[in-house]
Amino acid sequence: MGESSICQVRATVMLYDESTKRWVPAGSDSPALSRVHIYHSSSAHTFRVVGRKLQADQQVVINCPILKGMKYNQATANFHQWRDPKQVWGLNFSSKEDGAAFAKAMLYALDAL
């Protein structure tokens, strides 16, 4: 069985550059909105965050497993962040509602792992 999307929101996907202490847009060029999903694989009992640019190229800008015990930080209503083993991800949501929907799905996933 494939993966099913348990939520989709619009956000700018960002990465924290530890060397410069700056947030940089994930993927190439300028910050742009992406459609960000949380996919659930029921057969593998896994969840992951996948985001693709809304622009024509549909570039994948995030493909990040949701790991058991991961800390999800809702820094503000519009900006949430988490650490993976290598880097820190940030999502700048297009609306507070999108932020709330994503957080609900993320907390559901973390609770289900």
Ligand SMILES: CC(=O)N[C@@H](Cc1ccccc1Cl)C(=O)N1CCC[C@]12C=C[C@@H]1CC[C@@H](C(=O)N[C@@H]3C(=O)N4[C@@H](C=C[C@H]3C)CC[C@H]4C(=O)O)N1C2=O
């Ligand atoms: C223990 C731990 O890991 N703590 C992490 C957070 C964390 C806690 C618990 C679990 C996981 C994680 Cl991830 C931590 O504090 N981290 C993770 C890396 C970066 C940061 C460290 C320092 C800076 C200081 C300012 C702050 C920040 O970036 N705030 C945002 C901000 O400046 N911006 C972004 C939007 C809004 C703001 C909210 C959009 C662009 C830019 C801007 O507004 O222009 N920081 C952090 O969040």
